[in-house]
Amino acid sequence: MTTARPTPGLAATLGAGLLELLAGARGLADVGRRTVYWTLRGKPEPGAAVRACYETGNQSVFFISVTMGFFGMILVFQSALQALRVVPDLTMLGAMYLEILVRDLAASIGAMMLATRVGAGIAAEIGSMVVTEQVDALRMCGVDPVNYLLVPRFKASLIMTGVLILWGGAMSFLAGGATAYFLFGVSPATFANPIMLDKGDVLIGLAKCLAYGAAIPIVSGYCGLSTRGGSEGVGWATTRAVVNSSLAVIVLNFFISGAGFLLFPV
Amino acid sequence: MSDAADSLPARVGRATFGIAEVLGGVALLAARLVRRLFPPRLDGPELLRNLYKMGVRSLPIVAVTALFVGAIMVIQAGVLIRRFGAEGLLGWGAGFATVREVGPILIALMFSGRVGANNTAELGTMTVTEQIDALSTLAIDPLSYLILPRCIAMVSMLFVLTIFGDVLALVGAAYTGWGLLGVSVATFTNGLVEAVRVWDLATGLIKSVLFGGIIALSSSYYGLTVKGGAPGVGKAVNGSVVASATGILVTDYFSTYVLQ
Numbered sequence: 001m002t003t004a005r006p007t008p009g010l011a012a013t014l015g016a017g018l019l020e021l022l023a024g025a026r027g028l029a030d031v032g033r034r035t036v037y038w039t040l041r042g043k044p045e046p047g048a049a050v051r052a053c054y055e056t057g058n059q060s061v062f063f064i065s066v067t068m069g070f071f072g073m074i075l076v077f078q079s080a081l082q083a084l085r086v087v088p089d090l091t092m093l094g095a096m097y098l099e100i101l102v103r104d105l106a107a108s109i110g111a112m113m114l115a116t117r118v119g120a121g122i123a124a125e126i127g128s129m130v131v132t133e134q135v136d137a138l139r140m141c142g143v144d145p146v147n148y149l150l151v152p153r154f155k156a157s158l159i160m161t162g163v164l165i166l167w168g169g170a171m172s173f174l175a176g177g178a179t180a181y182f183l184f185g186v187s188p189a190t191f192a193n194p195i196m197l198d199k200g201d202v203l204i205g206l207a208k209c210l211a212y213g214a215a216i217p218i219v220s221g222y223c224g225l226s227t228r229g230g231s232e233g234v235g236w237a238t239t240r241a242v243v244n245s246s247l248a249v250i251v252l253n254f255f256i257s258g259a260g261f262l263l264f265p266v
Numbered sequence: 267m268s269d270a271a272d273s274l275p276a277r278v279g280r281a282t283f284g285i286a287e288v289l290g291g292v293a294l295l296a297a298r299l300v301r302r303l304f305p306p307r308l309d310g311p312e313l314l315r316n317l318y319k320m321g322v323r324s325l326p327i328v329a330v331t332a333l334f335v336g337a338i339m340v341i342q343a344g345v346l347i348r349r350f351g352a353e354g355l356l357g358w359g360a361g362f363a364t365v366r367e368v369g370p371i372l373i374a375l376m377f378s379g380r381v382g383a384n385n386t387a388e389l390g391t392m393t394v395t396e397q398i399d400a401l402s403t404l405a406i407d408p409l410s411y412l413i414l415p416r417c418i419a420m421v422s423m424l425f426v427l428t429i430f431g432d433v434l435a436l437v438g439a440a441y442t443g444w445g446l447l448g449v450s451v452a453t454f455t456n457g458l459v460e461a462v463r464v465w466d467l468a469t470g471l472i473k474s475v476l477f478g479g480i481i482a483l484s485s486s487y488y489g490l491t492v493k494g495g496a497p498g499v500g501k502a503v504n505g506s507v508v509a510s511a512t513g514i515l516v517t518d519y520f521s522t523y524v525l526q
Contacts, residue, residue: 063508063512067511067512070515070519074519074522079363082362086358096346103345104342113511116379117508120504120507121504124497127500128500230496231390231394231498234387234499235383235384235386235387235388238504239379242378243380246376246379250331250334250335251334253334253338257338257342258337261345
């Protein structure tokens with residue numbers, strides 16, 4: 001007689017992973033539903049959203065400026081090198097750069113940065129409140145923690161993600177323009193060329209800002225609220241918030257870009 | 267008094283001191299780790315455990331990221347390809363940027379989120395529960411026993427995962443080009459092989475080693491300097507991923523400039 005194997009087989013491993021994924025999706029959908037419900041129906045606590053805006057927005061300005069500025073310099077440097085292999089002139093560099101920045105990169109890279117800065121912050125704060133039983137205390141008082149803790153951050157993120165992405169995009173355009181001027185001799189007047197921008201690009205960019213702004217607080221809030229255990233649990237929750245909200249940005253980017261490509265044919 | 271403490275010069279000064287403190291701490295940590303490499307003093311089993319935990323366990327997330335990134339690159343390049351009607355350029359347009367720049371950066375950012383943040387959380391928990399002090403008390407060097415194996419594992423595994431991710435990103439790009447733009451996989455491959463040189467691939471991989479070093483050092487530094495219980499661990503993880511992301515982008519600019 002053989003005894004049951006202690007190590008689970010492939011089917012068991014895959015099945016356990018799938019069940020975990022489904023449970024996560026259900027929890028996430030629940031937090032998302034409650035966030036939207038309380039945002040529309042709840043009575044806002046005066047000043048909470050403004051404080052959250054300050055925390056999300058003003059505290060991230062320096063980080064976004066540095067990362068997006070460097071990103072703009074890298075991108076222009078790299079694409080100029082790439083373009084010089086095929087065509088000898090760089091007059092369209094700025095126009096193409098502006099289009100791809102508005103259409104995709106300002107929003108997506110900016111949101112990846114915000115997922116690490118803001119998403120991790122939300123999960124760390126809410127996670128600490130969960131392990132110190134402050135969230136249970138809220139429940140005892142008949143307050144839905146999603147309404148009290150997550151909704152102000154959700155509103156702030158919806159507004160501030162757009163603002164920060166606009167700011168970050170401007171920083172990367174300026175830094176990119178400086179790189180083009182100093183390293184490749186492209187004059188700023190040639191570089192700042194909006195000829196390739198059209199309505200579709202702007203709409204896709206705005207749709208991305210809104211989608212990322214909504215996704216980051218919901219995903220990180222879910223990770224924070226499902227924290228278990230002590231300080232180790234808070235660390236885990238923060239890790240999961242960073243990974244899952246970055247993944248959410250990448251997956252949403254794929255779908256919005258694909259839809260935009262099909263909706264606005266060139 | 268409170269006005270003076272909140273004034274702009276005071277805040278700029280505080281922020282500058284904060285950045286200087288982190289940079290100095292990371293440099294000191296790096297120097298102490300390098301000294302333990304000559305002759306190598308590290309814990310072998312701990313290294314193997316971390317190689318498995320950081321490398322093999324990150325495969326799914328790297329695979330998903332890479333496939334989507336390749337697909338997104340093709341969608342973005344597709345706009346230009348349609349405009350100029352040059353299908354043969356798709357492999358060049360999507361492949362060059364992916365192996366040189368976007369692949370290594372995004373994989374490093376995901377790695378920083380998964381492995382770097384996790385490392386900070388683990389070390390931070392050990393710090394607040396005084397396990398690191400306990401190691402020192404037992405005359406076990408925490409740097410040789412805990413930190414060095416993790417740093418080596420992170421650098422080598424990010425390198426390997428970037429190779430793996432580059433391949434998957436190109437596969438994702440080739441099939442998205444076929445499905446969305448009707449460019450055959452053979453045309454994509456031809457464009458790719460013609461335009462992308464081995465050096466382009468090598469640049470991306472050299473960068474991945476630098477990124478691995480940054481993630482390893484900053485996540486260990488933040489983990490070892492945690493103060494104040496569970497909220498402290500959360501804050502440290504947040505600080506660590508922010509520092510890694512900044513470090514990755516800043517280093518990337520300079521390495522792109524040097525390695526052109």
